[in-house]
Amino acid sequence: xxxxxxxxxxxxxxxxxxxxxxxxxxxxxxxxxxxxxxxxxxxxxxxxxxxxxxxxxxxxxxxxxxxxxxxxxxxxxxxxxxxxxxxxxxxxxxxxxxxxxxxxxxxxxxxxxxxxxxxxxxxxxxxxxxxxxxxxxxxxxxxxxxxxxxxxxxxxxxxxxxxxxxxxxxxxxxxxxxxxxxxxxxxxxxxxxxxxxxxxxxxxxxxxxxxxxxxxxxxxxxxxxxxxxxxxxxxxxxxxxxxxxxxxxxxxxxxxxxxxxxxxxxxxxxxxxxxxxxxxxxxxxxxxxxxxxxxxxxxxxxxxx
Numbered sequence: 028x029x030x031x032x033x034x035x036x037x038x039x040x041x042x043x044x045x046x047x048x049x050x051x052x053x054x055x056x057x058x059x060x061x062x063x064x065x066x067x068x069x070x071x072x073x074x075x076x077x078x079x080x081x082x083x084x085x086x087x088x089x090x091x092x093x094x095x096x097x098x099x100x101x102x103x104x105x106x107x108x109x110x111x112x113x114x115x116x117x118x119x120x121x122x123x124x125x126x127x128x129x130x131x132x133x134x135x136x137x138x139x140x141x142x143x144x145x146x147x148x149x150x151x152x153x154x155x156x157x158x159x160x161x162x163x164x165x166x167x168x169x170x171x172x173x174x175x176x177x178x179x180x181x182x183x184x185x186x187x188x189x190x191x192x193x194x195x196x197x198x199x200x201x202x203x204x205x206x207x208x209x210x211x212x213x214x215x216x217x218x219x220x221x222x223x224x225x226x227x228x229x230x231x232x233x234x235x236x237x238x239x240x241x242x243x244x245x246x247x248x249x250x251x252x253x254x255x256x257x258x259x260x261x262x263x264x265x266x267x268x269x270x271x272x273x274x275x276x277x278x279x280x281x282x283x284x285x286x287x288x289x290x291x292x293x294x295x296x297x298x299x300x301x302x303x304x305x306x307x308x309x310x311x312x313x314x315x316x317x318x319x320x321x322x323x324x325x326x327x328x329x330x331x332x
Contacts (some may be wrong), residue, residue, distance in 0.1 A: 048124040052107060052138060053100035060320070061194050062095035067324040068198025068213050071277060071331060075202045087154075091201055094149035095194065098162045101143025102190070105170035108135050113178070113239040119232070154201035161197045165190035177241045184225050184243055192218035195324075212271050216286075216323065219265050223258035223297055224316035230254055230309040255301035258312055262297045265319075266290040272327055282330030286323045293319045 069091055070077050077084055107114065107125050111132075114120035124130035143166050151159020173187035192214045199210035229236055229243035236243060246253045269286035272278045278286075296315035300308040 044129075048130055049138060051123055052104040052130075052135065053096070053142075054103040055096075058096050058099040058103060061099050061191070062092050064213075064217060064320070064324055065095045065194035065198035065201075066092055067328050068195030068210065069202045070198075070328050071195075071209065071213065072199050072202030073209070073277075090149065090153050091198060094146045094153070095162065095197070097142040097146025097149070098166050099146075099194075101139045101141075101146060102166040102169040104135055104139035104142065105166075106174045108132055108139065109170070109174050110177075113241060116239040117232075117235040119235060150197070150201060155204045157204060157206070158197050158201040161193060161200060165193040165197070177243065179242070181242050181245050184222060184245075187225070188218050188221040191221050208275060209272075209277055212268075212275065212277070213327075215268060215271075216265065217320070219261050219268065220293075220316065220320055220323075222261040223293065223312050226254050226258055227300070227309050227312035227316060231306065231313060250304070252301055252304050255297065255304055255308075258297040258300055259294065262290065262293040265293060269323070277331070278327045279330040282326045285326035285330075289319045289322050289326075 066088055069075060069088065075084075107123060110120075111123075111125040114123055114126040120126065125132070125135060143163070147159045147163040147166070149159075150162050169187065169190040173183055173190065176183035176186055195213035195217055196206065196210045199213060200206055203210070225243060226245070230249060233244070233249045244254050245257050266287060269290050270283055272286070273280060273283035293312075293315050296308075296312045300312050302308070
């Protein structure tokens, strides 16, 4: 009897451990933020009105979130399959299921294909085919363009910023069935936001990335101020860009000024990075990027025009 209970406990531990491995493949923290922007894009569409007691709306939002999580999770899984050897060389990734040897490539590919395809089909059939196609395109760009390019050239950041900025556009298209100015503005905000965000992370984790042969900084040396200059330029673009949603009637004046203020904060952190060019100032840009995106997205939708 005790032996049977012991076997049952081991099986439960094994199942729980495998679920944790799948969770690591999905990268839920990263995926959740990405899909959150897709939901905001959906709610920002002019034909969508949101009510807390509108259960039909909640069903659509949850479906969009679930489909987006699956597509993003599929892309993240393929990323980890292709980078399993690099991940073994970095402290923050060496304990992932693939580099640690807890999971084989075949199982990971099956998981990636199932989640990616099912997620895209869910968005395509529940909302419209344009949303499904865009979501699958984002998976392909992230997994098969951005991921391999990370070891070749820093232009990988530009390539990765495209699928990284598609989620709010996908949400907009899911609501409207069309790609228009409003969707492109949301795309542009998330597109330009990513450059200082990625570069700050790459600067902070330079040794880890360099050890794995991954090139994300716009310069080979961390010590130069060229990266900080680039952060200044891209964050500066976000300040006037923050005014465009209000000009298009997408959000109100309050939402616009919150977005402008967030842009100034991001720009100020980049200026500080240029002046000091050290670990702390790079981390400030990184944390400013973490604040910027959710604050801007929430401001836009709360003060929706």
